[in-house]
Amino acid sequence: MNDIDGFIRGLAIWAIPVLFAITVHEVAHGWVAWKRGDPTAMLMGRLTLNPLKHVDPFGTILLPGMLLLLHSPFLFGYAKPVPVNFAGLRDPKRDMVLVALAGPLANVLMAFIWTFVLWLGAHLPGPLAYLSEPMQLMGQAGILINVVLFLFNLIPIPPLDGGRVAVGLLPAGPSMALSRVEPYGFLILIVLLFTGVLWTVLGPAFVVVRGLFLHLGGMP
Template identity: 50%
Template sequence: MDFTGIFRQIIISAPAILIAIVFHELAHGWVAYKLGDSTAKLSGRLTLNPLSHIDPFGTIIMPLMLIILTSGQWVFGYAKPVPVNPYNFKNPRAGMALCAAGGPAANLLVAIVSTVLLKWILLPFMGVIPDFIFNPTVLILKSTILINIVLAAFNLIPIPPLDGGRILMGILPLRYSEFMERIEPYGSLIVILLIVTGLTKIFVLPLVKFFYSILSLF
């Protein structure tokens, strides 16, 4: 096992993972706050401080395990869910759908900003900026782009409690929304089964390619 390579991947991926999950969760809380729900704000979650969003297993242990087990080829993580009370919204169903969409939208925005920084600000100074600063920064920005794109795509899988499932619950006719609400307690198991069988790729990979096509505009 290449421990040097794994350690290098951890150094590169850690900032990218933190950026992705912090902005993802912050966006959920910010959208909720703008729609009239102060639960996230009162819970101290409308902040860029990673300590407020870190989940010990999902943010630290699981990404480290994935880096080690896959030799740095696959990295993923999650944060503590932001508390939202839909009954504070004028339209609870629409409000929850908008809150859910906020997370992936924030990740896509972070990926766009990282692309602009990489392509238009950093790369033009290749050879001017010292390599010991330039090379790690390029790798971190590339990792930030990839992780944010994958996180956005994965969360849009249309199964609750993922964001895609919550978006569908907000826009589908009530009877279908109620059906999805009934399967939500089993949603995590369904998602794990899809990951184990590799079926998540059917949905995630096309979205990742689509998001990269958006980034190509920048």
């Protein structure tokens, strides 16, 4: 029963932050692509905050669910990538960078929003004090998932956003070489994850960035 209670409690705390983190991330990509000349995401109905339009069966449902059942200290997930026709952008090389950066920057914005939720939860007046704990827990969860997505997506390995930024900024030769890595990108990331290299690289930045947001939210 305790496991079931813990699962339900974790789901209640994490569901909204995770869904909004991955949904807004993808919508940001599609919105910037639309503004830069590619209407693909808009025409496919992906410029919406309705999470159902962005659900990936594994990344949005199974992966977070398994992490909850395994009592992971945090959740991670992803949505279906928003389709972008880079050839349809006004300046494909430059605009690819803008489209790629939109997702991580959206996560930074959401981290600030959840920081406010965290702060507000600690300053509720008496009649609303019963909401204090869930708001603070949800605020912490929102900060964590958005910081994770921000840093993870900045890794310069295609098809992650950082990889697309690097492809767009590098000179032609290195850019082409890096773009050829894309079919193997997720395999490389899995190897980095299970060898501990990924956390070794991202861990210190995660601790610092998350700590800054928590401090802004009033936590020591």
